[in-house]
Amino acid sequence: xxxxxxxxxxxxxxxxxxxxxxxxxxxxxxxxxxxxxxxxxxxxxxxxxxxxxxxxxxxxxxxxxxxxxxxxxxxxxxxxxxxxxxxxxxxxxxxxxxxxxxxxxxxxxxxxxxxxxxxxxxxxxxxxxxxxxxxxxxxxxxxxxxxxxxxxxxxxxxxxxxxxxxxxxxxxxxxxxxxxxxxxxxxxxxxxxxxxxxxxxxxx
Numbered sequence: 001x002x003x004x005x006x007x008x009x010x011x012x013x014x015x016x017x018x019x020x021x022x023x024x025x026x027x028x029x030x031x032x033x034x035x036x037x038x039x040x041x042x043x044x045x046x047x048x049x050x051x052x053x054x055x056x057x058x059x060x061x062x063x064x065x066x067x068x069x070x071x072x073x074x075x076x077x078x079x080x081x082x083x084x085x086x087x088x089x090x091x092x093x094x095x096x097x098x099x100x101x102x103x104x105x106x107x108x109x110x111x112x113x114x115x116x117x118x119x120x121x122x123x124x125x126x127x128x129x130x131x132x133x134x135x136x137x138x139x140x141x142x143x144x145x146x147x148x149x150x151x152x153x154x155x156x157x158x159x160x161x162x163x164x165x166x167x168x169x170x171x172x173x174x175x176x177x178x179x180x181x182x183x184x185x186x187x188x189x190x191x192x193x194x195x196x197x198x199x200x201x202x203x204x
Contacts, residue, residue, distance in 0.1 A: 004128035005040060011135055012054055015047035017157045025058065032097050033059075033082060036124035040131070052155040054139045056085050065092070065184055068191035069105055075112070078102075087139035088148075088161050090187055093130070100126030107190045108141060108167055111197040141173070148178050155180065162186045168193035 001009075009015075021041040029038060041056070048055050059066075059082040066083050069092065070076055079096030081103060086092050090107030100123050104113045117126050139145075141161075148161050155161070162181035165171035168190065 001043075002128060004132035005044075008131040008134055009049075012049040013051070015044055015049060016052065018045040018047040019058075019157060020045050021058075025060070028060070029082070032080070033084070033095060034100070034123040034127040036127040037084065037095070040127070046157075048155070048157065050136055050139070051149060053088050053136060053145050054085065054134060055087070055157065057083065059083050062086075062184060062187075065187045065191075066094070068188045069107070069196065070094070070103070070112075073112075073196060075103060075114075086160070086183070086187075087141075088145055088155060089139070089141040090160055090162070090183075090190065091139060092187070095127075095130070101130045105196070107187050108163070110168060110190070110194045111199050113199045144173075144175055144178065147175050151175065152178065152180055158183055160186060162190075166190060166193055 026038050026042065044056070046056050046058050062083040066081060070081065075081065079098045079102060081094040081096050083092055084095045092105040092107060093101065094103040094105070096102045100117050100121075102115045102117065104115065105111070106113075117129075121129070144161070152161070159180050160183040161178050163171045163173060163177050164179045164181075165177070166189075167173055171177055
């Protein structure tokens with residue numbers, strides 16, 4: 001195990017709800033996603049971390065989410081993206097075939113944060129750094145994960161915590177208004193509520 005992923009595990013804890021990645025999925029993304037990411041998939045599967053705060057996912061299952069959020073934006077002209085990870089509150093991480101990890105979207109806040117990785121780094125190195133830069137604070141929302149976990153219980157791999165009503169509809173960002181919701185369906189729903197704003201950032 002390389003030092004970047006070891007640091008990720010030390011930060012976010014061991015895998016939970018591990019799903020084996022079939023050889024067909026490895027073959028599907030060979031040459032599209034970095035070999036290092038595929039190696040992580042083979043060893044660690046698509047899994048939850050930090051009690052379900054952060055998840056690595058099958059991009060194929062999230063294609064409708066990708067299309068809902070960036071399918072009609074200029075982002076699709078810049079690269080061919082795949083959604084490779086998400087948080088319990090709908091922070092979405094997209095990896096581009098040309099430039100590596102270059103886009104993060106907050107589905108709750110409806111804003112995108114483009115990333116600007118160094119062109120001097122290989123895609124495999126960028127995949128390593130993607131994991132080493134993840135932390136609990138980034139994946140949490142208003143410090144609500146721990147109380148939501150205590151109140152609502154562990155998330156299944158196809159679930160997330162969603163505000164009902166959604167914040168874009170005027171709902172409050174409080175524990176009382178959090179529910180377990182189906183991830184893909186809720187993320188597609190959120191994409192329909194407000195226009196995606198683009199923030200400026202150069203962080204990994």
